[in-house]
Amino acid sequence: MASPYASLKEEAWEANCEIPVRGLALYTWGNVSAFDPRAGVFAIKPSGVPYPDLKAEDMVVIDLEGKTVEGSLNPSSDTPTHLVLYREFTAHDGALVRGIIHTHSTHAVAWAQACMDIPLFGTTHADHIQVPVPCTPYLSKEAVERDYEKETGDLIVDHFRAGKLNPDEVSMVLVGGHGPFAWGASAAKAVYNGAVLEEVARMAYLTRQINPGAKPLPDYIVGKHYSRKHGPNAYYGQTCR
Amino acid sequence: MASPYASLKEEAWEANCEIPVRGLALYTWGNVSAFDPRAGVFAIKPSGVPYPDLKAEDMVVIDLEGKTVEGSLNPSSDTPTHLVLYREFTAHDGALVRGIIHTHSTHAVAWAQACMDIPLFGTTHADHIQVPVPCTPYLSKEAVERDYEKETGDLIVDHFRAGKLNPDEVSMVLVGGHGPFAWGASAAKAVYNGAVLEEVARMAYLTRQINPGAKPLPDYIVGKHYSRKHGPNAYYGQTCR
Amino acid sequence: MASPYASLKEEAWEANCEIPVRGLALYTWGNVSAFDPRAGVFAIKPSGVPYPDLKAEDMVVIDLEGKTVEGSLNPSSDTPTHLVLYREFTAHDGALVRGIIHTHSTHAVAWAQACMDIPLFGTTHADHIQVPVPCTPYLSKEAVERDYEKETGDLIVDHFRAGKLNPDEVSMVLVGGHGPFAWGASAAKAVYNGAVLEEVARMAYLTRQINPGAKPLPDYIVGKHYSRKHGPNAYYGQTCR
Amino acid sequence: MASPYASLKEEAWEANCEIPVRGLALYTWGNVSAFDPRAGVFAIKPSGVPYPDLKAEDMVVIDLEGKTVEGSLNPSSDTPTHLVLYREFTAHDGALVRGIIHTHSTHAVAWAQACMDIPLFGTTHADHIQVPVPCTPYLSKEAVERDYEKETGDLIVDHFRAGKLNPDEVSMVLVGGHGPFAWGASAAKAVYNGAVLEEVARMAYLTRQINPGAKPLPDYIVGKHYSRKHGPNAYYGQTCR
Structure with missing residues (x-):
């Protein structure tokens, strides 16, 4: 009998296959999940399986309590982080988050290891988010000892709350x-x-x-570029979203 | 019936397909247009369409008033910038500009974000232009509010005029x-x-x-390299242009 | 008659073929060996043969006295280094080392040329080893004059002993x-x-x-990440090793 | 009738085709020649022809007076530089130079633009030459005005003489x-x-x-690595050259 989650798993699988195509992770160092808010479940990559070996039916379906609803493989060890983010970031009306990715892509990791926000220097950045890419502090010793991956999710959520960042607009974090x-x-x-x-x-x-004293892009350009692609008057692409 | 712009659209399409081949843009972050000065129109990439999905017939034909002459898709959101450049840079006899590219290629963007001209350090540069690659200042707040993409074109044109740069010789800008x-x-x-x-x-x-105190290439080498490839006594290649 | 070392040679061959796939060496600048502790021999790449030309039967089988047991080609000039490492690193019960790689991969060489340990800045590192990647000093003049490649092995072994590093846990060195x-x-x-x-x-x-003052990852995160993938309570992947 | 230079042209053609494979030049920014000392001629890439369009019969054969002996295309504009190097570097008994390459490969150009020798930091370098990679000064104004490409060859030859560098051992220059x-x-x-x-x-x-104070590799390691691959007691590869 066909799985009720077949299309969700297919979506998650296709997205995971894109990780090596885009050069975002070596070996198995990245995972994507796809979320169905009506069913309250997400499909995620199984742990440690190389991308070329992945099949859509290998995806593991997890509900928002963390229970495996479908799938025989171990889900990604980062599953509790995805779970927290879906639970917290989609708990309001009109929430937009339907997919999450975690990788160890080289330059993003370098900024994370430097423990620094990525400054908003230009329109390439402003086309996508209107603020520096936020970087959380390290997890505390207590948090690591309690429940590492769940606490990683909580750390992100707390950092967004403290910084008054809206996950529907700020779609990335270190x-x-x-x-x-x-x-x-x-x-x-x-x-x-x-x-x-x-x-x-x-x-x-x-x-x-090139320029250690490079200045952030002025706010009036940031706002213009973001609204070209997003919001009610967007005019980029063929259909404005 | 065949389009009178078929070959112009073909030229624009082939040039757009070259963007990912040369690694000049991720996703849809770049566009090329091809200009026909006799017809007074240019063909440009449609907005937001991935390169592998592009077809020659998708190219949008625009006249120098900005009117769409042929094509059912939205043209690139950068179309008004191309338009200004064609109008201003080809308004004199013997003008050479017949194609324009805009990308977010990584190192060029880094210099643009650093708001610095690219120094002329060597013959690779001098083979193509005889001056540092010019970088405009940021657009002003007023310009952004008026008409962002058109004003980007005006900014380039004004910067070339103020710097007495000839677009027939200086073929690039940040x-x-x-x-x-x-x-x-x-x-x-x-x-x-x-x-x-x-x-x-x-x-x-x-x-x-490598050398923060690196010096610009002496003028007498710059001139020699440029004239090897350009001008009346050029001797590079099979037919001297 | 089939070689008793056919599967060992096959393993070594496949691993050598992976060097260019992973971009770890230009031309022939890298070699891998596979070790069979029961037979007391290892199979290693022949010297100077380009990867695309390699065949499994070209692998050279060497015993722990350094004698060629099978194979007509010259083994890698780094063979005496592999030999010392197998002899010293597998001389205890439960030793884990069964394969060795040497390359001139670009960034690892740069740290080796800078004569610096690679600091442990993040979880990508901590997922694999719990300490900075150790860098030995230069070989001494006397050692180079005695027996260069063997002494390179001794240098690594001495550096691990002096630093109380366990090769079963610290699987890399510069x-x-x-x-x-x-x-x-x-x-x-x-x-x-x-x-x-x-x-x-x-x-x-x-x-x-990005941050010349970047700090090492706190110990409590290092330990957590390492134990996710290694040790008795590992929970990464499909079968915990 | 078959060309007496068919195999020399074939050798030059194959070597030119390797330039884009090794990522050493964009477009047509590099050329290789192959030299036959008995015939006193070399075969070189025609000017401005893209690598994928090259055919062996397109190679241009030039004698040591600079006369085109065979071929209908313009030879590389760098031909006079190749000519000087063959004439000067092969004028002694036992000379080894039989092929020359010129490219604009990225990192080598960066050092040339910085006008700095490349320090000898490690064994990857010492495996090939025993000294820093020499960098000439800029050509003088007088030399550029006389005969640019020929003078580039003279500049290299003079720099080697002044530095007592042997081109049979030091096979590269900036x-x-x-x-x-x-x-x-x-x-x-x-x-x-x-x-x-x-x-x-x-x-x-x-x-x-990584380490602005990095030190050169000690001489005793330089000599050892070079002699592993070169000279009478070389022991790298399958046949010692």
Whole structure:
């Protein structure tokens, strides 16, 4: 009998296959999940399986209590982080998060290891988010001892709350000493945002090497570029979202 | 019935397909147009369409008033910038500009974000232009509020006038905080100059990392290298242009 | 008649073929060996043969006295280094080393040439080893004059002893002024660790460029990440090793 | 009738085709020649022809007076530089130079633009040459005005004489403000040395970024590594050259 989650698993699988195509992770160092808010479940990559070996039916379906609803393989060890993010970031009306990616992409990791926000230097960045890419502090010793992956999710959520950041608009984050998470309106859009983050991280690194005193892009250009692609008067692409 | 712009659209399409081949843009972050000065129109990439999905017939044909002459898709959101450049840079006898490219290529963007001209350090650069690659200041608040993409074109034109730069000789520019534009005697030549700019940007970045006090190439070598490839006594290639 | 070492040679061959796939060496600048502790022999790449030309039967089988047991080609000139490492690192019960790789991968070589340990900045590193990647001093003049490649092995062994480093846990090293060696529970795992080392070297380089004062990852996160993948309570992957 | 230079042209053609494979030049920014000392001629790439369009019969055969002996296309504009190097570097008994490459490979150009020798930091470098990669000063104004490409050859020859460098041992050079030339016992070996130079340039750049005070490799290791691959007691590879 066909799985009721077949299309969700297919979406998650396709998005995971995109990770090596976009050069976002070596070996198995990245995972994507796809979320169905009506069913209250997400499909995620199984742990430690190389991308070329993945099949859509290998995806593991998890509900928002963390229970495996379908699938015989171990889900990604980062599953509790995805779970927290879906639970917290989609708990309001009109929430947009439907996919999450975690990778160890090189330049994003370098900023995370430097424990620094990525400055907003140009329009490539402003086309996607209107603020520097936030970087959380390290997890505390207590949090690591309690429940590492769940606490990583809580750390991100707390950092967004403290900074008054809206996850429907700020679709990416660095976890200090660890690496990037990104999300979007679908699993494919999450991968896109993961690739954007890596490229923005690389450009910002180069910008500061060239000019250590480089200044942030003025606010009035940031706002213009963001609204070209997002919001009620967007005019980029063929259908305005 | 066949379009009167079929070959112009074909030229624009082929040039756009070259963007990912040359690694000049992720996703849809770049566009090329091809200009026909006799017809007074240019063909440009439609907005937001991935390169592998592009077809020659998708190209949008625009006249110098900005009216869509042929094509059912939205043209690139950067169309008004292309329009200004064609109008201003080809308004004199013997004008050479027949193609324009805009991308977010990594190292060129880094210099644009650093708001710095790219110094002329070597013959790779001098083979193509005889001055540092110019970088405009940021657009002003007033300009952004008026008409962002058109004003980007005006900013480039004003910067060339103020600096007494000849667009028939200086075929590339950085827009401060944004990224590169380049042009040439055809759409293919524009892509070539876009790739030259990215490589020159990368080499100049590395040169200053190795030697922060690196000096510009002496003028007498600059002139020699440029005239090897350009001008009446050019002797590079099989037919001297 | 079939070689008794056919499967060992096959393992070594497959691992050597992975070197160019992972971008770990130009031309012939890297070699992998596979060790069979019961037979007391290892199979290693022949010297100077390009990877695309390699065949499994070309692998040279060497015993722990350094005698060629099977094979008509010259073994890698680094064979005496492999030999010392197998002899010393597998001389205790429960030893895990079954494969060794040596390459000149770019970023690992850069740290080796800088004569510096690679700091442990993040979880990508901590997932694999719990300490900075150790870098030996240069070989002494006397050692070079005695027996260069054997002494390179002795240098690594002495450095591990002096630093109380356990080769079953610390699976990689830089030889000062030279480059990386890595090892693992199989030849394939050795290549994996060689690729990890190159990526960790690149990330640490970028981290310090971004933030010259970047701090090491706190110990409590290091321990947590390492034990996710290793040790009795590992929970990464499909079967916990 | 078959050309008496068919095999020389074939050798030059194959070596030119290797330039894009090794990533040593964009577009047509590099050329290789193959030299036949008995015939006193060399075969070189025609000017401005893209590598994928090259055919063996397109190679242009030039004698040591600079006369075209065979071929209907214009030879590379760098032909007079190749000519000087063959004439000067092969004028003694036992001369080894049989092929020359010139490219604009990225990291080698960056050092040339920085006008700095590439320090000898490690064994990757010492495996190939025993001294820093020499960098000439800029060409003088008078030399540029006389005969640019010929004078570039003279500049290299003078720099080797002044520095008592032996071109049979030091197979690569940077021309200040311009880029790399390399050579070897065949056109293929010249390309190999061009690729070595690019990788050594990249590694040395990274080494100094990581440790601005990095020290040169001690002489006793330099000599050992060089003699492993070269000279009477070489023991690298399958047949010692």
